[in-house]
Amino acid sequence: MSHSNESNDLHSSMNITDDQILSMLQEEATYEKGFRSLMAKYQERLYWHIRKMVYEHDDANDVIQNTFIKVYRSIDKFEGKSKLYTWLYRIATNESITFINKKKKKSTSSIDDEEINLSNRLKADEYFDGDEIQLQLQIALSKLPEKQRLVFNMRYFDEMSYADMAEILETSVGALKASYHHASKKIESHLRSLAEG
Amino acid sequence: MNRKEEIRKELEEFAPFLARLENKMAFKVPKGYFDELPEGVLESVSPLNALKAKEAFSVPANYFDSLPDLVLEKVQPKQETEAVPALSPEKSTNWLDELINSIAMLFQPRYAMRLAAVAILLIGGIFLIQNIENNSGAIADAEVDPLEEYGLTIDDLTDDDLALLLSDTNIEESMDNPENIDALIDHMLENIDDISDEDLESLL
Numbered sequence: 131m132s133h134s135n136e137s138n139d140l141h142s143s144m145n146i147t148d149d150q151i152l153s154m155l156q157e158e159a160t161y162e163k164g165f166r167s168l169m170a171k172y173q174e175r176l177y178w179h180i181r182k183m184v185y186e187h188d189d190a191n192d193v194i195q196n197t198f199i200k201v202y203r204s205i206d207k208f209e210g211k212s213k214l215y216t217w218l219y220r221i222a223t224n225e226s227i228t229f230i231n232k233k234k235k236k237s238t239s240s241i242d243d244e245e246i247n248l249s250n251r252l253k254a255d256e257y258f259d260g261d262e263i264q265l266q267l268q269i270a271l272s273k274l275p276e277k278q279r280l281v282f283n284m285r286y287f288d289e290m291s292y293a294d295m296a297e298i299l300e301t302s303v304g305a306l307k308a309s310y311h312h313a314s315k316k317i318e319s320h321l322r323s324l325a326e327g
Numbered sequence: 328m329n330r331k332e333e334i335r336k337e338l339e340e341f342a343p344f345l346a347r348l349e350n351k352m353a354f355k356v357p358k359g360y361f362d363e364l365p366e367g368v369l370e371s372v373s374p375l376n377a378l379k380a381k382e383a384f385s386v387p388a389n390y391f392d393s394l395p396d397l398v399l400e401k402v403q404p405k406q407e408t409e410a411v412p413a414l415s416p417e418k419s420t421n422w423l424d425e426l427i428n429s430i431a432m433l434f435q436p437r438y439a440m441r442l443a444a445v446a447i448l449l450i451g452g453i454f455l456i457q458n459i460e461n462n463s464g465a466i467a468d469a470e471v472d473p474l475e476e477y478g479l480t481i482d483d484l485t486d487d488d489l490a491l492l493l494s495d496t497n498i499e500e501s502m503d504n505p506e507n508i509d510a511l512i513d514h515m516l517e518n519i520d521d522i523s524d525e526d527l528e529s530l531l
Binding site for chain 1 (some may be wrong): 330331334340341342343344345351352353354355356357360361363364367368369371372383491
């Protein structure tokens with residue numbers, strides 16, 4: 131297949147509807163094509179969602195691959211009660227949290243060490259090109275409880291509606307609003323103290 | 328109002344400093360990463376796909392037909408023609424080496440097993456022969472005349488003893504021996520006077 135054909139396929143996959151993808155996934159003959167379409171359509175959004183949780187590209191790559199493998203194995207369990215997009219996000223979120231928890235168990239560093247480590251890691255990371263404010267934003271985010279960090283990322287960076295977030299995180303809209311409020315205030319405080327200090 | 332604008336206004340209420348920041352993504356990915364990711368995932372799931380379709384393991388055609396022969400080939404002793412490299416008697420130069428080699432060969436598993444089998448057969452054979460001899464003795468003893476066994480002759484027996492003996496022993500077998508018949512007739516002739524007419528009639 132030529133590069134232009136691949137690009138056309140990718141472009142058409144981006145425009146394909148979820149119903150068309152699910153329809154292809156129901157037939158053995160079109161299963162792989164359907165799965166390719168699903169990955170092409172959602173891989174970037176899911177990757178960035180994961181990357182913001184795990185920070186490093188190699189870790190994000192592992193988690194996104196595990197996410198898609200899980201989707202491949204369990205797509206027949208998708209009942210269509212929620213949007214395909216929110217179902218995929220939920221799997222990616224769960225995989226990210228599982229990964230983070232495993233990493234925490236292996237780590238022997240204190241919270242302060244973690245902050246220094248993250249700062250050093252991001253500064254040395256060739257795939258992070260944020261300025262000092264961006265770096266401090268990530269450090270402030272890393273201090274939040276995981277749920278608040280998830281909520282902030284989904285609202286602030288992914289610009290997701292509270293309704294979709296409620297479906298993905300299986301939490302009420304009111305609780306999500308409160309969580310976003312608390313997270314934003316803490317980050318604001320961290321950034322202000324740096325700007326004023 | 329679009330969602331982006333709605334989110335910015337929402338944030339301005341409780342985090343005005345943060346609301347003014349550009350929410351750009353500071354992370355990057357390697358060049359071409361998203362082009363390669365689907366292939367990597369499909370590579371990972373392909374074996375799973377194959378597993379779904381069929382059993383993961385298989386055996387060569389007719390494997391189970393040939394398995395018993397393969398096993399027997401391994402457990403049965405090999406042909407005598409197989410050389411014994413280190414201990415080959417042909418390579419020995421004198422009788423002492425030959426003797427040492429021969430003894431050493433006996434401790435090799437295949438020769439040791441044969442030797443053990445021969446020893447078991449020999450011991451078993453000796454035991455069997457002894458057993459047969461003992462049994463033969465018992466049979467011979469059983470065939471000994473009860474009178475001889477106790478150092479008696481028929482003359483030493485009373486009529487009652489004779490009657491008891493005849494009832495216990497097989498008369499036909501006893502009568503096969505001419506000596507027993509002669510002895511019985513002689514005994515009867517010697518004591519004929521003691522036999523009543525009634526006994527004679529019943530005997531005849």
